[in-house]
Amino acid sequence: MFENVISFIQLVYKTKNFIPLHEPKFTGNEKKYLDECIDSGFVSSVGKFVDEFEEKIASYTGAKYAISTSSGTSALHISLLLADVGRGNEVITQPLTFVATCNAISYCGAKPIFIDVDRDTMGLSPISLKEFLENNTRVINQQCVNNITGKVIKACIPMHTFGHPCRVDEIKEICDKYHIILIEDAAESLGSFYKNKHTGTFGKMGVVSFNGNKIITSGGGGCIITDDENLAKKAKHLTTTAKVPHKWNYMHDMVGFNYRMPNLNAALLVSQLESLDNFIDKKRKLADTYREFFNGIGCKFVKESSQCISNYWLNTIILNNKQQRDIFLEESNSQGVMTRPIWTLMNKLPMFKGMQCGDLTNSEWLENRVVNIPSSVIL
Ligand SMILES: *Cc1c(COP(=O)(O)O)cnc(C)c1O
Numbered sequence: 001m002f003e004n005v006i007s008f009i010q011l012v013y014k015t016k017n018f019i020p021l022h023e024p025k026f027t028g029n030e031k032k033y034l035d036e037c038i039d040s041g042f043v044s045s046v047g048k049f050v051d052e053f054e055e056k057i058a059s060y061t062g063a064k065y066a067i068s069t070s071s072g073t074s075a076l077h078i079s080l081l082l083a084d085v086g087r088g089n090e091v092i093t094q095p096l097t098f099v100a101t102c103n104a105i106s107y108c109g110a111k112p113i114f115i116d117v118d119r120d121t122m123g124l125s126p127i128s129l130k131e132f133l134e135n136n137t138r139v140i141n142q143q144c145v146n147n148i149t150g151k152v153i154k155a156c157i158p159m160h161t162f163g164h165p166c167r168v169d170e171i172k173e174i175c176d177k178y179h180i181i182l183i184e185d186a187a188e189s190l191g192s193f194y195k196n197k198h199t200g201t202f203g204k205m206g207v208v209s210f211n212g213n214k215i216i217t218s219g220g221g222g223c224i225i226t227d228d229e230n231l232a233k234k235a236k237h238l239t240t241t242a243k244v245p246h247k248w249n250y251m252h253d254m255v256g257f258n259y260r261m262p263n264l265n266a267a268l269l270v271s272q273l274e275s276l277d278n279f280i281d282k283k284r285k286l287a288d289t290y291r292e293f294f295n296g297i298g299c300k301f302v303k304e305s306s307q308c309i310s311n312y313w314l315n316t317i318i319l320n321n322k323q324q325r326d327i328f329l330e331e332s333n334s335q336g337v338m339t340r341p342i343w344t345l346m347n348k349l350p351m352f353k354g355m356q357c358g359d360l361t362n363s364e365w366l367e368n369r370v371v372n373i374p375s376s377v378i379l
Contacts, residue, residue: 002331008293009337009374012286018336019374022314024217025279027379029271037267045240047263053270054223060273061190061198063206063225065232068261069239072187072209072222076104076157078238078259079205079224082231083155083181085110090146090356092132092156092180094124095345096363101157101185102346113146113153114347114357120305122316122342122366123166124158130174132358137178144178148356155181160189160199162372163215163313164304168194168202175203183207187222190215191280191311200225205235210265215279215313216272218265280311282377287312290373302370314372322368329371342370 013019037043050068058066069075085091087109093101095114105112116128137144137153144153156175158166168184175182186192186200187209193199200206205228210221224235237243242256261269287303287310294301300318304310319325325341332339345360345367346352 002328006337021338022213023376025377028275033267033271043264044262045260049263049266049270053266061225063201064227067224067235069222070259073100074259075207075222075224077107079183080108085154089154090151095347097159116360116362119362121164121166122161126167126170133178142179157183157185159185163189163192163311165192165194165199165308172202188313193309195307218269221261221265279377283312290315315375318369340372
């Protein structure tokens with residue numbers, strides 16, 4: 001049934017062998033910098049590559065500060081702690097996200113509230129957010145209180161799905177009005193811009209991931225970006241065991257975390273950053289090729305929305321229904337063309353069942369139809 005799609009993907013990647021969904025590419029200075037790092041002896045949590053990476057990623061995204069971390073998940077955890085999210089608080093997010101977003105909320109002892117996404121961006125819907133807040137909350141002493149649970153909604157984490165920016169400026173306006181701190185999960189959207197501003201720089205803090213499957217990778221790693229000097233200092237402190245700088249004393253002034261990015265990983269990442277513009281260029285060309293093909297056969301291909309520049313991290317098609325989706329997943333994967341459905345909605349996972357939800361019509365619609373197709377950079 002999907003023979004034409006499968007053979008087109010094989011044609012694009014010029015192989016009938018296994019085609020992964022997204023594989024990393026190391027074609028620049030990776031080995032050189034890694035050698036340099038090993039030779040220096042500074043392979044762990046201090047070293048020049050960590051500093052260099054933080055400067056470069058800040059400059060690339062236009063954020064004033066960047067703090068490297070051991071993963072995107074740990075960056076989310078620290079951002080939430082810095083937003084003062086704690087036991088008994090609530091945090092709004094979308095049900096259509098990777099589980100890490102909600103895990104980080106749980107690490108703080110807080111609970112997620114799930115609000116629907118827009119169908120076109122697949123990211124948090126400002127209309128649904130506004131409607132939920134209007135109907136279910138009130139602002140008391142500059143805090144947003146949930147009428148149903150009586151708990152304070154401290155933060156909101158929209159996610160830029162597969163690299164496509166969500167309507168984050170509208171979301172920010174609503175969050176500001178309700179005294180909710182905006183943290184963007186930009187784990188998938190390095191190199192994606194909304195209204196010419198990098199994703200992750202609209203909120204108080206933004207989080208990027210450099211896991212192996214992301215657009216550039218440090219093997220494992222992440223970072224927090226922010227314009228707030230005070231938050232940046234606190235983030236560095238918290239992620240580095242809260243050690244008070246001193247020539248020799250071991251003095252720690254709070255319970256900190258070992259969430260540092262090792263210099264080895266940063267060395268890899270500095271090189272990957274040098275390739276980022278080229279990767280994005282190639283990925284956008286791949287998306288053009290796919291878009292033309294899928295338009296031609298009447299299958300919906302997800303395009304960047306207006307005023308968005310997407311990194312097209314994972315290319316996405318939308319099938320007519322769940323049955324068709326399952327047939328496509330079966331046929332493509334059995335022929336070595338790796339495809340994947342979108343995540344099971346977070347409110348359906350055992351640990352997040354029973355959490356408060358808005359109307360989730362769009363999320364459920366997308367859950368049954370979205371498939372990611374091979375998206376590795378073709379050099
Ligand atoms: C990858 C990802 C994360 C987590 O990043 P890790 O570096 O794997 O911990 C968080 N949120 C989203 C949406 C992601 O895709």
